[in-house]
Amino acid sequence: MAEKINTSTLMKRLFKTKHLDAFLEQNEHNMQAAGFDQMIRSLCEERGLVPEQVILRAEIDRTYGHQLFSGVRRPSRDKVIQLALGMELGVEETQKLLRSAGKSELYPRLKREAVILYCLRRGASVLDTQELLSRYGFSLLGSLRN
Amino acid sequence: MLEGTDIEFTAQLPDENEYPAPLLARCELLECFSEQDDTRTLLAKDRESDRLYVVKCHLATGPFYDRAEPEALRKLSEDPFPRFVAEYRNEYMRCVLREYVEGETLEELAKHTHFSEEDVIRTGMQLCDELKILHSLTPPVIHRDIKPQNVIIRPDGCAVLIDFGISRVITDRDTDMDTVPFGTQGFAPPEQYGFAQTDARSDLYSLGILLSWMLTGKAAPPEDTDTPLKKALVRCTAFDPRERYESAAQFKKALGQKQSGGRRSKGILWGLLAAGVLCAAVVCAVLLPKMSRKKVTFSDPLLESAVRLNLGLEEGDRLTEDMLPSVTAVYIVADKAYPDPDSFYPAINQWYADGRSTRGSLQTLDELTQMTGMEQVCIVAQELEDISALASMKQLSKVEFKHNYITDISVLSDMDRLTSVGINDNPVTDISPLQSCPNLAFLDLCDVRTYDPQAIENLGNFDYLDLSNPTQSYDYLGGKSILSLHLAWTGLSDLHVLDDVARLEELDIAHTAVTDLSPLAAHTGLKILNLVAVPADDLSVLLQLPQLQSITISEDLRPLVNELGEVQFSVNIG
Numbered sequence: 118m119a120e121k122i123n124t125s126t127l128m129k130r131l132f133k134t135k136h137l138d139a140f141l142e143q144n145e146h147n148m149q150a151a152g153f154d155q156m157i158r159s160l161c162e163e164r165g166l167v168p169e170q171v172i173l174r175a176e177i178d179r180t181y182g183h184q185l186f187s188g189v190r191r192p193s194r195d196k197v198i199q200l201a202l203g204m205e206l207g208v209e210e211t212q213k214l215l216r217s218a219g220k221s222e223l224y225p226r227l228k229r230e231a232v233i234l235y236c237l238r239r240g241a242s243v244l245d246t247q248e249l250l251s252r253y254g255f256s257l258l259g260s261l262r263n
Numbered sequence: 264m265l266e267g268t269d270i271e272f273t274a275q276l277p278d279e280n281e282y283p284a285p286l287l288a289r290c291e292l293l294e295c296f297s298e299q300d301d302t303r304t305l306l307a308k309d310r311e312s313d314r315l316y317v318v319k320c321h322l323a324t325g326p327f328y329d330r331a332e333p334e335a336l337r338k339l340s341e342d343p344f345p346r347f348v349a350e351y352r353n354e355y356m357r358c359v360l361r362e363y364v365e366g367e368t369l370e371e372l373a374k375h376t377h378f379s380e381e382d383v384i385r386t387g388m389q390l391c392d393e394l395k396i397l398h399s400l401t402p403p404v405i406h407r408d409i410k411p412q413n414v415i416i417r418p419d420g421c422a423v424l425i426d427f428g429i430s431r432v433i434t435d436r437d438t439d440m441d442t443v444p445f446g447t448q449g450f451a452p453p454e455q456y457g458f459a460q461t462d463a464r465s466d467l468y469s470l471g472i473l474l475s476w477m478l479t480g481k482a483a484p485p486e487d488t489d490t491p492l493k494k495a496l497v498r499c500t501a502f503d504p505r506e507r508y509e510s511a512a513q514f515k516k517a518l519g520q521k522q523s524g525g526r527r528s529k530g531i532l533w534g535l536l537a538a539g540v541l542c543a544a545v546v547c548a549v550l551l552p553k554m555s556r557k558k559v560t561f562s563d564p565l566l567e568s569a570v571r572l573n574l575g576l577e578e579g580d581r582l583t584e585d586m587l588p589s590v591t592a593v594y595i596v597a598d599k600a601y602p603d604p605d606s607f608y609p610a611i612n613q614w615y616a617d618g619r620s621t622r623g624s625l626q627t628l629d630e631l632t633q634m635t636g637m638e639q640v641c642i643v644a645q646e647l648e649d650i651s652a653l654a655s656m657k658q659l660s661k662v663e664f665k666h667n668y669i670t671d672i673s674v675l676s677d678m679d680r681l682t683s684v685g686i687n688d689n690p691v692t693d694i695s696p697l698q699s700c701p702n703l704a705f706l707d708l709c710d711v712r713t714y715d716p717q718a719i720e721n722l723g724n725f726d727y728l729d730l731s732n733p734t735q736s737y738d739y740l741g742g743k744s745i746l747s748l749h750l751a752w753t754g755l756s757d758l759h760v761l762d763d764v765a766r767l768e769e770l771d772i773a774h775t776a777v778t779d780l781s782p783l784a785a786h787t788g789l790k791i792l793n794l795v796a797v798p799a800d801d802l803s804v805l806l807q808l809p810q811l812q813s814i815t816i817s818e819d820l821r822p823l824v825n826e827l828g829e830v831q832f833s834v835n836i837g
Binding site: 178183226 | 291308367375604661683790
């Protein structure tokens with residue numbers, strides 16, 4: 118009964134239903150905001166990637182990366198951004214991912230943030246992003262502890 | 264990929280010049296925690312000291328630009344309040360820098376943690392202590408915005424009140440009612456909406472709601488009074504301020520009495536002692552909790568340092584026995600301990616770069632026995648022989664023991680949470696205990712020369728397997744699924760031994776005797792290949808690997824790569 122369905126299916130069911138109460142009750146488990154680990158797993162799946170590849174591209178330590186995917190550990194904000202770059206997420210999806218991890222969204226009025234947003238938009242790799250950050254003299258991803 | 268876009272991009276970068284120039288000179292601005300009305304809250308890093316600060320920016324268009332923070336708050340230096348660092352202003356805004364408190368807000372923590380009654384009481388008592396300090400400043404400071412987003416739980420568990428943004432000083436002329444409804448709905452007391460003048464009891468109301476919320480999940484006074492704690496919370500959140508506790512000190516005292524155990528048993532203990540009924544030793548054995556607050560000392564300071572780092576204890580903080588079950592990980596390389604994997608792995612690389620010249624002197628792990636919550640034990644370059652103390656750690660998921668003298672790993676058998684085992688360069692004689700670890704996915708046997716390779720057959724599949732040693736373990740991989748396989752510096756000469764290995768994405772056969780690479784064609788999922796010092800004479804098979812992303816070769820193979828023409832993968836020289 119606790120099947121997880123994607124948003125468009127949920128939407129279709131909502132429009133088809135004749136009894137709103139029953140719909141809300143039956144689909145309660147689909148309404149809770151997904152946790153961070155749940156969200157990266159499903160983003161990963163949608164893209165036909167395995168966690169191993171994403172962790173590699175995100176330039177994150179393997180064990181640590183797998184712990185993020187399994188929900189054993191909670192990521193720093195920079196690590197969320199590295200995973201987003203590793204999965205080539207768009208800006209909207211990255212903001213959503215940051216929110217699910219309880220981190221603040223990328224904020225285009227700050228320069229370092231703007232560089233990261235630019236790289237996301239261009240589908241840049243983590244290494245390319247680091248290079249651009251270092252060229253402008255900004256802190257590299259992963260060098261901060263929060 | 265990003266070349267040729269620099270000039271255009273530089274022009275697009277936001278103008279940070281609206282911030283005061285000395286602030287920008289001192290700090291790198293990193294992220295925006297919130298942007299509300301005329302106040303922005305940023306995270307910044309000191310360019311010199313790397314310290315993190317929270318920057319409150321009050322824009323000139325808002326009411327707080329001209330309302331300076333009370334001097335008393337500036338001077339506040341008691342732990343755990345985040346200390347005032349500096350203030351900068353220009354015509355657009357006034358920016359107040361305070362220390363950044365590391366940790367998670369109570370709001371975030373609540374999403375993945377259930378709070379026990381004890382958690383609620385402990386947090387309440389800590390916050391009472393902080394309110395007591397704020398309320399006793401001259402003139403008194405009322406926080407007025409106590410809510411889950413404004414309480415940080417530090418890694419050591421201490422609750423810290425942050426954000427004095429709308430807090431204010433009570434002065435003699437503040438006899439009129441509050442006109443601006445600051446505060447956050449649900450947590451703000453009735454008087455903050457104009458029912459009465461706000462004073463210290465307003466903060467107690469919000470604290471009461473906060474603690475109720477921790478207990479029930481609802482930002483409202485408890486609906487019943489079936490426990491002493493709930494009774495105290497109901498009194499704390501009375502509509503009429505006159506019915507609430509008088510002060511933070513009084514509320515703290517009330518909370519303290521709701522605490523079962525400790526306090527009362529101490530009373531009984533003293534009573535018995537006074538009556539001379541029993542000798543002290545017996546009383547302690549019967550009445551005191553099993554884990555005492557006894558100070559713990561370690562025979563090796565390195566181990567103590569690793570434990571302290573994991574618990575987030577500072578230099579002078581007491582390390583007591585009851586803390587030991589909370590330790591989750593220790594990271595040590597040679598003569599130094601590290602707080603996390605992010606610092607531990609670079610330290611190993613540095614140790615190699617320094618010529619492996621130092622080694623620590625740890626011989627056993629006996630002093631870890633009480634750390635029953637341990638998940639990761641990563642101790643590199645010591646004189647470890649005996650790891651039997653791991654037997655008490657049922658949560659263990661990872662062990663990393665590179666460069667030690669371990670021979671016996673039977674303690675690891677049947678550990679069902681264990682995913683990762685690293686015993687690089689240890690004289691381990693038998694790896695068969697790992698057969699009974701159902702979740703083992705990472706195994707590093709690099710430079711382990713002393714085990715029977717046939718035991719590999721009985722292990723399962725791997726995400727990572729390093730068999731770079733002379734045992735010829737590669738003969739026993741048939742039927743396995745292995746994502747990343749390392750066979751460097753082995754006697755491997757025929758790649759057909761891997762024909763029956765599935766899922767290969769990374770393969771390292773550097774410094775082997777492989778001449779014929781053509782069997783690689785069967786592994787179409789290969790992404791990463793290390794071929795350094797491989798005596799191959801034909802690389803054309805690489806063109807049959809559609810997923811290949813990067814190869815590492817030595818200089819002598821360069822002409823063969825060039826023969827392939829334009830390739831899709833990157834070529835590194837190693």
